[in-house]
Amino acid sequence: MSSRLEKWLIAKKLNYSCEPSSTLSKILETPTMPPLGPMSGNDFNIVDVITPEKAVFETNSKLHSVHSRIRSYLPSKGVLERNSLAQKSSSMFVGHEGCEDIEGAVKKLSLASTSSLSDHDYVDPVTALLAVCGQSVPSTLLEVFSKYCEPENIVKVGEGTYGEAFKAGNTVCKIVPIDGDLLVNGEVQKRSEELLEEVILSRTLNNLRSHDADFDNSCTTFIETLDLRVCQGPYDPSLVKAWEYWDEKHGSENDHPKEFPEKQCYVVFVLQHGGKDLESFVLSNFDEAQSLLVQVTAGLAVAEAAYEFEHRDLHWGNILLRRNESATVQFILEGKKMIFRTSGLLISIIDFTLSRINTGQDILFLDLTSDPYLFKGPKGDRQAETYRKMKEVTEDFWEGSFPKTNVLWLLYLVDILLLKKSFDRSSKNERDMRSFKKRLSKYNSAKEAIVSDPFFSNLLVV
Template identity: 55%
Template sequence: MEESPSPKNFGTWSRGMEQNYIVHDLSAILERWKISKHAIFASSKPLFDIMETPLVPSIHSYCSRSNNTLHNSYKTPEKDRGSAHSTRRTIPSGFTDNGLKNIVNETSIVTSFSKLSTEEPNDTIVPSLSGEAMTASSQLLLVCRQSAPITLAEAFSTYCKPESIVKLGEGTFGEAFRAGSTVCKVVPFDGTSLVNGETQKKSEEVLEEVLLCLTLNNLRSDRGDNVKENSCDGFIEAKDFWVCQGPYDPSLISAWEDWDAERGSENDHPNDFSSEQCYIVFVQGDGGRDLEKFALLDYNEARSLLVQVTASLAVAESACEFEHRDLHWGNILLDRDEMPNKNQTMTFTIQGKRMCTRTFGLNISIIDFTLSRINTGDAVLFLDLSADPALFEGPKQDKQAETYRKMKRITKDYWEGSFPKTNVVWLVYLVDIVLQKRYSTFTSKDDRELRAFKKRLASYDSARDCLADSFFSDLLSDEDTQPSSLLLL
């Protein structure tokens, strides 16, 4: 469970003669999240339904540009990730704020969070307004259905007993713990102290990351009569989000120290944070182990990995112009069914066409959207990587570093734009990883097919194009079991 480092220095936007600040119009991000007078939820529904009712405008956040830079190193090929020291920027559509204060006072967001009640609307969750604007931190509380932060102990007690918490991993920005059947990522934000040598994320960045996760969560497969134009289960399931404040709970400290004693943590001890530190807790499904640590059994599992990642990216491209932009082997989780068989399938829908793919009992989940680019419908969320030249200075011949440089050439440093070919270069990287692992069960014929597939990938402009490749033709079918290579071309 790793994350891309947060930007250390902010970029600059110019408006006329005004310079040296950046505006986060977070209200535009929230425009399409459904508002209703009654809190309705069911465990089978997505966390949010993207609708058309606007929310409140945010107070613009003006951030001065810093000249700080951060050294970016790669310990081993594909081992360490490039850091993103740029600023996530939001490009909003037009937005009017007339009368929105009344809308917010009278309504509440429709979610499927386990913390909600289905009986009566909860008006107390709406944070107080100042005029017609809310701060990013207030909007974050609103999206998380909270009137105020809670403690980490209160958040974790929702999913398990304190003594059962186990640390699973760590990243630049925080820690990952198993809590019952969920994985909880704890990320500090809005503090003044450094976290593992990095500047803490701001409320604006956390809010955008939450909303990006929710947009992808809304792609989860059709259930009941809710038929979607595009759907898949290839992105990690977001189950909950909590805004917390206060010291680390002793149960988390114990789990952290157990990990440290066994493996040696590279992160700062959680006791270093102040007693007033704020955290966001991302509660996710358990996707298994990352590809770096997961051993594929055979060539069929390798093809299953490639087709599921490709299909997931293709669906997200079609639905919301999604580009992951950091899909290294630490950001793909894999889990194997207890009794796998060659006839197991995964279903997805792309542009209204219902498709199936054979999985051979392997299930994948894509994680970590820190560098991702997405169009929510009213706002484009992206990270301006042009402010982080160190990201593109990794060692030559390193597959991950070379992939960042390929993205830079594709986008020409215009990171706001839609360039689905960035997904293709990560698929090329993924084929390289499979070849590099040199699984003993692979035959020379398997290697030749993978290398031929990699060569063909270079001619495609999107993951959707890649999905039509003959490499997947015997894995994919539509509801009438017709070969997908004919259906997608």
């Protein structure tokens, strides 16, 4: 134990006063951890975050354990020990205690110090999550949103079972509550270790956005994660107001955020604004539909080649579309450059909650055997049937690599375009799409489809 701390405790004993003291805080002060650099391109090295050698936490039983080496993101061992002592000591010195309690506190602190030295490799999931997000302490929600717009300009744009989405300036911020006991929309809140996996996965996919010559695989198809923050505290009134406005206009299916306790924790994903989801987006013509299919297929192919990636939940709510003036979009697949015409449409794939990825150091995935209701959707419903087909393909071995699951979602997407979306198309266009679907069913990966199928040939520039 620190001799300075021991002297302070002796002084407190002699003074017969055991009030909390700012002196103790200074003795045990933890320096602020420097923020992480940019998350795209080469700046983020996944090897610095995860490695199979040492498990630094135990995951929720629903998830595969992530064996993480996060030493470069964490405070030093000594800082962690001092922080641990500070937490323990702060709980010991609340109220007026007798001198016997002071002596007990010294012994407890000595034992705590010894314990932390012998078990210094362990880092709890919350600490790990803060570290990977470049924080030493949580932010407030208002602090995060204020970086992107004035609070009164926050607008809710969507919701899901596990979170809310708000537009802030040119970004969309997804708020996911974590680690609380309160049920959220009837579901148990996600745990820190679960979000840590999604955070690492999102940042890994960010690496695909680089077009450097050193990268054999790159694309901009997956939504860019601009920032990641751990937050704590109640919803700010500006967020509550935006939530209530959405509720009045659309009828929210989620619980009111006022129900969260004062110390509720969240992870905020700050994302590029990718546009409207396919369900609500109005396609103009067959050219746009074909552009959508080629971009999704090529993006999945690149991610397959780079990381054995499978999305596993690519329904029409997880594909965003926006129009811009770009005539083409570039992909690099195993070192080969491919440039496709876009018809002025760019797409972004979002939501990697169910996704599977091999980072080269670890395999991250969600064990869907723990969610049997996912496979009990209505018979004949295209989305529900796709989940069931995934189950057949994987045989419930969700850790394994089965790129055929990406093909299943491409088949779903063709069905959605044919059956659910209205746009200007000829009978020949429909025949071409049905022929494509027939050929697609025989492919075992998106990569096989993008390099082999003639459906995309007229869009290929290079």
